[in-house]
Amino acid sequence: MIKDIIAERVKETDAIIEGFLPEETGFARTVREAMNYSIHVGGKRLRPILMQEVYRMFGGSREDILHPFMAAIEMIHTYSLCHDDLPAMDNDMLRRGKPSTHAKFGEAMGILAGDGLLNYAFETAMKAFDSVKEDDAVLTWNVIRSLRILADKAGIYGMIGGQVADVEAEDQPAEDITMDRIGFIHENKTAAMIESSMMIGAALAGASPEDLDRVEKIGSDIGLAFQIRDDILDVTGDDKTLGKPAGSDERNGKATYVSLVGYEKAVEDVAAISQRAVDLLEELPQGAGVKGQVLKELIRSLVNRDR
16 A cells, blocks of 8 residues: 555656756756756655655645745755765765766766756756745745755755765774764764654744644654664665665675664664654644555555565
């Protein structure tokens, strides 16, 4: 049941994102091709789907306002993958079973495609204003605070900050890496953009500041559980299923949640943290109803995935 729902949501999300992608024309055609290629490589579309589910859960009805943000969040996520795969970072030649952007277009274009996606994400999100009437102060404010969330969570106090800590950790002996550092990396590199997705969905629907705080905590738990599951899959998965080299963390001597607490404890923690997210969701009046059910099932499916 939930697999069918997710498949339908992915199809719907792909169509939304497609409508915002740049045309592959002119002297800058190559970078646009590289940007679109990076998006078309595919993925779970987790972040825009979470955004949409939270928006609907909070009673949002203006999806013309929502869609630019759905596309923008996926563009930011994809840019981060373009840069993660670069030789200076993880030096991965595969992404979801296909050549990574720099492997296909060259290192310079891999950098520029990431740069392009990040900037174009904000150009795209700003298109939400095209559907807002000049005298609609409430909706204007909801878009403004959503833009602020998007910027904050993607920057040095969010995803980029987590990436910095991750890169610097690779230059240190694995035995010197603490759980505090791993927690910081997971909270910022992974969870921040999941928090962003869910908070934007709530903000665009007019959620209160108190509810936004609650949604942020739920997103944090989902992101942490999601990343721990990623660390587990790096140990137990295979290249074909994952679409990228498995076991790279161990080969590179990289400290992970699994290496610090052990496989069994990591599995237990994923279950506990994801259940905590579900419990927090059910404490929201909106989350306890039918509209929150898909979101709860989505959370459970994410932490039990095999890729």
